[in-house]
Amino acid sequence: MSQGLYEITVDATVPDAIFDAAPQRAAGKRKARAPKPRAERDAVADVINYIQSLPHSHARKVHGGTHSQVGEPDVDACVDGRAVKLEGKTGYHKPTAVQRQALVRWADAGALAGWFRSVDDVRDLLAHVNDRRFVVDLSQPGCDCPLHAERVS
């Protein structure tokens, strides 16, 4: 009879009732829902409030953490009939490759998609909301067109 690799040892001295899985479950949940840094949450909230203040506009926060939302932009909005998808970043952070891919998918489908560090960045982007041919440069936050490139965020 072989032993070793597939040998399973069970410590029968510990009844199941004593084992408490709650701490491990809680740790797993904490990891899965790692909160965004406060500054980034605030920036996203500011942008949602800003878009909500515009006519014919609606915005909601996309909650990360679930598998289906990986890479999806933080802000899901519609402005005057056009889908708007925005990723929020703070400091020197830039969108990850997966986040950029998500923005490109939305842009290819006709959404105005970009990323921001401030409400001003979003204001610049939304100046182009009615120009379907305008292509957002995703290497920069906000808008890098000649009209908006000079403002530093």
Ligand SMILES: [Zn+2]
């Ligand atoms: Zn612009």
